[in-house]
Amino acid sequence: MFPKLALASLGILVISTYCIDITINSILDAEVKVASTQLDKMNYLLNNNLTWFFDFTTQPHYTYAPGSVVNGDAATFPASTNYGMTVALINLGPCGMLPPHYHPRGTNFVVAVEGVTQTWMIEENGAKIxxxxxxxxxxxxxxxxxxxxxxxxxxxxALNSEDAGTQNILNGFAQLPPDIIAAAFGNPMGAFNLPPIPDVGTGSILGSAACLEACKGKM
Structure with a gap:
């Protein structure tokens, strides 16, 4: 089965990524996972109001330039551990887009709040886009x-996993040995080199040349 395709906003949703979640308190996460009862968790581990509060706008890679994906999950919000959920805020600036990617451990329900977004998805060989x-x-x-x-x-x-994971397709593909990449393209004659691929960054990248041209002077 193929992984999920990225979102593109009409601001376009291609997101470059430092959208890699860093676990802020691995000890607390582990203790929450093994707490004997919910009462123990409430009274001894998550026993103040701040542990139940998450502000998307104060997270390190929150931005609209060109965009970002901010996850509230077990890594960034320990109170969410064991609930099997991630909530993500997706920001897309003008011509921002999320690169094609998939979540190996989570199905993704996405609701638009502002603007117009174009999305594409393909699930497996033979499935239509x-x-x-x-x-x-x-x-x-x-x-x-x-x-x-x-x-x-x-x-x-919203994803049905507190650890859904994200794999950007091209970033992962580029890590394969060069001869394997060449074989995937039918073993073309001569040297075969992939063009530079944007880093994962904040989760968003700039979109198509057509969008950039249309938005010139407006970004």
């Missing part, structure tokens, strides 16, 4: 392991 245009308060689904992609727009994403 699903293309949606999302306006505020409209939703689509990216099944677990499907490839997906998205343009200024704001979306909220």
């Amino acid at each position: 699903v293309n949606q245009t999302l306006r505020p308060w409209q939703m689509t689904i990216f099944p677990k392991g499907s490839i997906h992609s998205c343009t200024k727009a704001t979306l909220v994403s």
